[in-house]
Amino acid sequence: MIFAFDIIILIFLIVAALIALNVKDLLSASMIFGIYGFLICLLWAEMGAVDVAFTEAAVGAGISAVLFIATVYNTCRRSSD
Amino acid sequence: MADFFQNTLHDHFNYWVYVILMMIGLWAVIAKNNFIKKLIGLSIFQTAIILFYVSIGVKVDASIPILHHHEEPAAHAEGHDKGHKADYAVGEKDDSAPAAHDNHDSHESQESHGDHDHHADAHAVNPDLIANPLPHVLMLTAIVVGVATLGVALALSQRIYKEFGTLEESELLEQLKGGNVDG
Amino acid sequence: MITKVLATVAVVITGALLLYGTADFPAFGDPNSPASAGVEGGAPSISKYFITESYGDTKVPNLVTSVLADYRGYDTMFETVVVLAAGMAIFAILRVFREEDDLVPNASHSEGNSFTDGDHSRIIVGTTVRLVVPVIQLFALYVIAHGHHSPGGGFQGGVILGASFIIIALATDLGYALNRFSEKSYFNLAAIGILIYAGFGVLCQVLGSNFLDYGVLQKVLFTDGPEMARSHSMLGVEVGVAFTVTGIMFAIYANLSSRGTLKSGL
Numbered sequence: 001m002i003f004a005f006d007i008i009i010l011i012f013l014i015v016a017a018l019i020a021l022n023v024k025d026l027l028s029a030s031m032i033f034g035i036y037g038f039l040i041c042l043l044w045a046e047m048g049a050v051d052v053a054f055t056e057a058a059v060g061a062g063i064s065a066v067l068f069i070a071t072v073y074n075t076c077r078r079s080s081d
Numbered sequence: 082m083a084d085f086f087q088n089t090l091h092d093h094f095n096y097w098v099y100v101i102l103m104m105i106g107l108w109a110v111i112a113k114n115n116f117i118k119k120l121i122g123l124s125i126f127q128t129a130i131i132l133f134y135v136s137i138g139v140k141v142d143a144s145i146p147i148l149h150h151h152e153e154p155a156a157h158a159e160g161h162d163k164g165h166k167a168d169y170a171v172g173e174k175d176d177s178a179p180a181a182h183d184n185h186d187s188h189e190s191q192e193s194h195g196d197h198d199h200h201a202d203a204h205a206v207n208p209d210l211i212a213n214p215l216p217h218v219l220m221l222t223a224i225v226v227g228v229a230t231l232g233v234a235l236a237l238s239q240r241i242y243k244e245f246g247t248l249e250e251s252e253l254l255e256q257l258k259g260g261n262v263d264g
Numbered sequence: 265m266i267t268k269v270l271a272t273v274a275v276v277i278t279g280a281l282l283l284y285g286t287a288d289f290p291a292f293g294d295p296n297s298p299a300s301a302g303v304e305g306g307a308p309s310i311s312k313y314f315i316t317e318s319y320g321d322t323k324v325p326n327l328v329t330s331v332l333a334d335y336r337g338y339d340t341m342f343e344t345v346v347v348l349a350a351g352m353a354i355f356a357i358l359r360v361f362r363e364e365d366d367l368v369p370n371a372s373h374s375e376g377n378s379f380t381d382g383d384h385s386r387i388i389v390g391t392t393v394r395l396v397v398p399v400i401q402l403f404a405l406y407v408i409a410h411g412h413h414s415p416g417g418g419f420q421g422g423v424i425l426g427a428s429f430i431i432i433a434l435a436t437d438l439g440y441a442l443n444r445f446s447e448k449s450y451f452n453l454a455a456i457g458i459l460i461y462a463g464f465g466v467l468c469q470v471l472g473s474n475f476l477d478y479g480v481l482q483k484v485l486f487t488d489g490p491e492m493a494r495s496h497s498m499l500g501v502e503v504g505v506a507f508t509v510t511g512i513m514f515a516i517y518a519n520l521s522s523r524g525t526l527k528s529g530l
Binding site: 003006007010011013014017018020021026029030033036037040043044047048049050051052055056059060063064067068070071072074075076079080081 | 091094095098101102105106109113114115117118120121122124125128131132135136138139140143144145146147212216217220221224225228231232235238239242247248249
């Protein structure tokens with residue numbers, strides 16, 4: 001529960017979310033979504049929610065990113081906006 | 082004025098950021114053209130809500146919700162279980178500092194009954210020093226269900242791509258309205 | 265364009281209303297907030313009961329695992345059913361059983377089925393994965409078994425175990441991983457996991473108590489007292505959850521990465 005860490009990580013979260021939604025290459029968007037998941041895991045570990053952080057690291061940052069990349073590989077890679 | 086502003090910033094800055102994240106995700110679901118971007122926006126919305134719920138259970142200077150050895154209540158004999166629990170329950174109704182003191186005292190009085198062979202780590206658990214475990218439990222379920230539905234959504238988008246050849250919403254609407262209405 | 269303008273207006277109005285609503289929230293990190301301490305004159309706070317009493321009831325130090333698998337065990341059982349249903353839905357949506365020409369020709373250049381196969385560009389990934397995967401699987405089993413004393417439990421261990429098969433499929437071909445963990449195996453494993461969980465509940469009913477009331481299992485597990493019976497039953501249901509999650513995670517990956525054909529993947 002260190003407030004300085006909280007504020008820095010939250011600002012990084014907003015930046016990562018905005019970037020993930022605005023790049024045109026969908027593979028990069030999936031990777032930045034993985035970064036978003038890892039930042040949220042860090043935030044929860046710092047808040048004292050260790051089980052939730054463990055689950056988010058395994059599921060959100062690992063499995064979700066891999067599923068996105070598998071779908072992008074099998075469909076189109078560029079998006080129009 | 083500056084003091085009030087700093088208090089508000091200190092107490093509520095986290096909630097503002099969660100609201101901003103939720104609105105970013107919601108905007109992406111409505112306004113983006115590509116299906117994968119919509120799904121990323123939906124996931125951002127979902128994780129922002131889970132973040133909000135977990136942050137309700139945060140306590141300043143609290144430890145994680147896993148009891149250490151020295152925090153575990155000492156073992157007591159079977160017959161005294163109910164009485165001991167009643168003492169705990171009564172003791173917890175008060176404020177934080179007197180509660181810890183009361184538990185300590187009542188625990189000591191139970192200790193002197195002589196049927197404890199446990200070397201007295203007579204520390205009662207102070208609930209104000211342990212983070213609230215209930216939001217963590219509920220949000221564990223939410224995260225796992227979220228990834229399962231993300232898998233189904235990605236499977237649906239692959240089927241849409243196989244049928245129509247595109248994942249852009251505007252082109253899909255043209256194809257559905259215009260010629261290509263196949264099942 | 266009009267969609268973006270309307271979306272921005274809607275989002276700004278909703279955001280402003282929510283930000284106005286956050287003024288009533290308790291301060292961040294307050295131990296006397298209503299979620300942690302209860303309200304005056306209302307019911308006593310249940311989270312305080314869990315923090316102080318759950319070790320005496322179940323002898324499990326990890327409070328989150330004890331609430332998840334014992335006090336809220338019914339929720340967890342249906343959450344596992346949801347994961348199984350998602351796996352079956354993906355199977356129903358994507359799986360194709362006959363050869364047909366796809367829209368995207370999938371140029372899979374890995375005809376071989378071993379880790380490096382003489383292809384020098386894959387020597388780093390292949391060797392690393394071959395060395396690391398047994399350690400990953402052992403760690404996953406440790407996380408499942410040690411969930412009572414450390415962060416972990418059934419879900420986390422199951423996801424790590426499923427991810428170990430995914431990483432084998434990523435380093436070699438999907439066919440190589442499917443030879444070791446075939447479609448029949450992973451769906452059977454997922455169904456057996458749910459059966460274990462519901463079986464514990466029905467066993468408690470057969471012995472005369474309520475569904476998922478683990479304390480009555482002390483007659484079958486030969487423990488002295490209902491607390492250790494609850495602790496051991498929690499481990500049993502966590503193993504069930506881990507089986508289901510392992511099978512379904514690999515099922516989702518296999519179907520998504522091969523567009524349903526299970527012939528060749530990423």
